[in-house]
Amino acid sequence: MNDDLDQNLADSLHRRAHEAPTDGQHFGDVRRRVRRRRQRHMAMGVAPALIGVGYLATRPIAEPTQSAASATTQLDVPEPTMLMTPTTNYSAELPFRCLETSAYESTDGWTYFLTCEQLPPMTVPGDPTAAVNTGPSLDPYTVFAPTTSDSGQPIPEQTSTTSTELASTTTSTELP
């Protein structure tokens, strides 16, 4: 009975196999598939490369001070956590720049100050709008007080300190 089944299976499969059309395709179709496959693979390889190059070209370059900070970290010196909040509100329309950082050591750890100054409005020769200065009259030198120290304890908010008060501890450069 098994022989019958085997013989019938073989006959059946051969008969079915010979129903298949075998003169449809040419080797050119294989070449076309190969070309398409290579193009697809190349695209799959080129796209990540382009993304990588784009990232390298547009990534922010680390500041030298950041490099120094990371080098300090490598030496296992604890880096203080600083969360700076401005203690003086500047006019958003006027530019300002930060000049220098300063620090002093206390019993709670290191306390950091960031000295910033308000800049006068930019004037372009011949610009009729340059004469109009509607910004508030602020002390140009303001010190940002720190909010945290080395130990991670929040420091109570301090009022802003003008440059004259901190003249002894903070050096500022006069604008021309």
Added chain:
Amino acid sequence: MHDPLLAGSRVFPTEVVVRDDIEQAYRRMYPSLVRLAYVLVDTPELAEEAVQEAFTRAFGKWSRIDNVDAYMRTCVVNACRKVQRRRLLVRRTPQPSIEYGALDADHLADVVRSLRPPMREAVVLRYYLQLSDAEIADTLNMAVGTVKSTLHRARAQMKKELS
């Protein structure tokens, strides 16, 4: 009924290195491979697709292939498996009991078609290509014992379907 590739595979043992140009091999093997794929996937279009895909995959490494016939056979079976997996097609056609000697051949082919993919591949390679257990194991990347058990289970399932 006579298949030149089948006859060739009987004449040349698997150790013989057969090297020819891929285009000549394509012309020589295409009809046999399409028939094999057709038995496995049931559709002429999908059978041709599977054979072309197999040759496309073999194109870049043609010079490194030792046994072209066995390699292409495996490639086609794998391509058919992929097609079947994609379709997730399971056909179950319960039929009345018939004596094996008086069976309609097409009905038997339908029973083969209702088998699960590994069983169906093993049955086709055994009963259509007349391959040995070792050759089936090589083609399907199985152990010889697994081939034997798979064929045994396939035969039992077919008997159950036919009874």
